[in-house]
Amino acid sequence: MDALRPRFDELRVVLGQAETVVIAGHEKADGDAVGAVAAMRRHLEIEGKRVKAILTEPLNPRYAFMEFGRSYEVYEPRRHDALLQSCDVFVMCDLSSMPRLGPLLGGLEGTSATTVCFDHHPCENDGPAAINVLDPRATATGVLVYDYIQHVGGTIDREIAESVFVSLSTDTGWFRYPNTNDKVMALAAELARHRIDFPGIYRSIYQSNSAPMLRLLGHVARSMNEECGGALVWAQVRLELLRSLGVERYESDPILDVLRSGEDVQVVALFTELDDGRVSVSLRSRGKPDMNVVARRFGGGGHVYAAGTTLPADDAEELRRAMVGVLRREVEAL
Numbered sequence: 001m002d003a004l005r006p007r008f009d010e011l012r013v014v015l016g017q018a019e020t021v022v023i024a025g026h027e028k029a030d031g032d033a034v035g036a037v038a039a040m041r042r043h044l045e046i047e048g049k050r051v052k053a054i055l056t057e058p059l060n061p062r063y064a065f066m067e068f069g070r071s072y073e074v075y076e077p078r079r080h081d082a083l084l085q086s087c088d089v090f091v092m093c094d095l096s097s098m099p100r101l102g103p104l105l106g107g108l109e110g111t112s113a114t115t116v117c118f119d120h121h122p123c124e125n126d127g128p129a130a131i132n133v134l135d136p137r138a139t140a141t142g143v144l145v146y147d148y149i150q151h152v153g154g155t156i157d158r159e160i161a162e163s164v165f166v167s168l169s170t171d172t173g174w175f176r177y178p179n180t181n182d183k184v185m186a187l188a189a190e191l192a193r194h195r196i197d198f199p200g201i202y203r204s205i206y207q208s209n210s211a212p213m214l215r216l217l218g219h220v221a222r223s224m225n226e227e228c229g230g231a232l233v234w235a236q237v238r239l240e241l242l243r244s245l246g247v248e249r250y251e252s253d254p255i256l257d258v259l260r261s262g263e264d265v266q267v268v269a270l271f272t273e274l275d276d277g278r279v280s281v282s283l284r285s286r287g288k289p290d291m292n293v294v295a296r297r298f299g300g301g302g303h304v305y306a307a308g309t310t311l312p313a314d315d316a317e318e319l320r321r322a323m324v325g326v327l328r329r330e331v332e333a334l
């Protein structure tokens with residue numbers, strides 16, 4: 001974190017002079033993106049800034065318990081583009097590749113805003129923004145936001161603590177992934193002083209599957225492919241299946257959680273057919289091989305433990321086979 005101090009100081013000056021700030025996360029904001037955006041929004045609100053948090057789609061109902069649910073807006077070009085052009089600072093959280101802003105990217109083009117990026121994904125260059133707060137060793141982007149607020153002596157209220165906790169707990173898989181360590185637990189304890197409702201949050205995020213989603217879990221578990229002595233598990237979710245089961249809000253995380261619970265599993269790959277024929281790929285490992293490296297070969301990215309990509313409709317089946325082949329070789333080489 002010491003290496004980030006110059007960035008934090010730079011950012012403090014820029015935000016100090018700013019009147020209007022817009023904050024956004026990546027498309028399909030996950031817990032970390034939501035937590036980071038929420039914490040930064042609340043911090044700047046306390047600091048007296050005119051601040052707007054924008055997501056590219058409605059907040060996942062799993063996070064509806066957050067106060068943030070009442071303060072963010074869903075991006076609409078006609079409603080927000082003038083603001084994106086005229087705001088003093090634009091802060092993006094949990095992404096360091098501009099295309100992950102999705103539709104927001106168009107509204108930002110040519111903006112006069114100073115751009116700021118908070119992220120912990122591996123980034124090949126110095127970052128996409130004017131001020132880049134990047135640390136691939138950070139547990140979550142929300143933790144980087146928390147470190148910034150602490151650095152500038154900002155108030156940590158309940159909303160900020162809960163938001164940072166959402167980032168911390170979801171990016172560690174509720175303190176089960178290998179990135180869980182003494183620092184993570186110490187921070188959780190620090191945040192806990194702000195009356196965090198752990199069981200309530202756990203229930204909302206992890207125990208709110210719909211009945212069709214539970215039936216889908218059964219289907220996927222039954223049709224999963226095991227290779228390399230069970231070390232590689234992969235499965236496909238067809239659009240047809242989602243429709244026949246009546247799954248309205250599909251999420252890959254609950255499925256990935258089940259598949260990777262197998263005792264011999266090292267790598268899980270889930271291929272989900274999208275409405276337009278493209279295939280969304282989610283990859284998980286226990287630390288080896290590096291899922292980010294595999295995802296990058298297929299136009300995606302992520303972390304060592306979790307990464308993903310989207311395969312184009314035309315070559316989806318061929319690329320799916322190629323990807324399983326790469327994973328097979330990587331797992332065999334372990």
Ligand SMILES: [Mn+2]
Nearest residue numbers: 032094141171
């Ligand atoms: Mn993250």
